[in-house]
Amino acid sequence: MAEFLELRNISKFYGNIIALTGVSTTVNPGEVTCVLGDNGAGKSTFIKILAGVHQHDEGQLLLQGEEVKFNSPREALSYGIATVYQDLAMVPLMSVWRNFFLGQEPQKGIWPIRRIDIDKAKHIAKEEMAKMGIDIRDTEQSVGTLSGGERQSVAIARASYFGAKVLILDEPTSALGVKQSGVVLKRIVEARNQGLAVIFITHNPNHAYPVGDRFVILNRGRSLGNWSKSELSQAELTQLMAGGAELEALQHELAQAG
């Protein structure tokens, strides 16, 4: 059977700059594909190609075996590819349920007296978050009062409710402490268990390894490889990431010395 989403030797150039080259991996329902790399590795570029913000210059993107190129974020979304960006696109002063729907609230009544069905909206928001294992006591609570992990959780539950099949998470744990990161990693596992395909972008091998099924490591735009979990130990993953960072630091030092 064809992979749900397959990247074959994807490359992206910005003028002379090679932002991404030779990246291959697979993304499937019920699996977490981790994309690891330090700053400048090409992670954002990787996201932008799958999210329809930019188009790749070389290689192939296959959706259920058919070659595709997403020309806009709307087009990517229409295939069920949703991205949860680091800023989460939430309004801190607004309630959890408002943020959950953000303009797509359920309505009631007949025109011209149609209005938001607040009870239904609150009920759906609470129920959808409960499915993800999040217990929000009062959905009137403003998003700004939630912890970082909870805010990420709301964004994940929202994407899932609105039909995401592939969920791209842009460094969801990078601004969080250990405990809050644990909350988000649990959400990732729950999303995967619900049958979503998750793409987890991170620079932290300790966050990626426990939840990942597949690992791609990027270094200065190049792919160091694409492994399934059985092909790579946590020590090897950490080593590959550390090696990359060390090499980069050394190259930087050498360039300055030269």
Ligand code: ADP
């Ligand atoms: P990461 O998200 O891992 O930090 P990026 O995907 O942002 O990496 O960047 C990969 C490389 O592409 C970097 O060298 C970066 O400077 C370059 N790059 C990214 N976006 C652009 C752009 N719009 N124009 C030119 N170069 C870019």
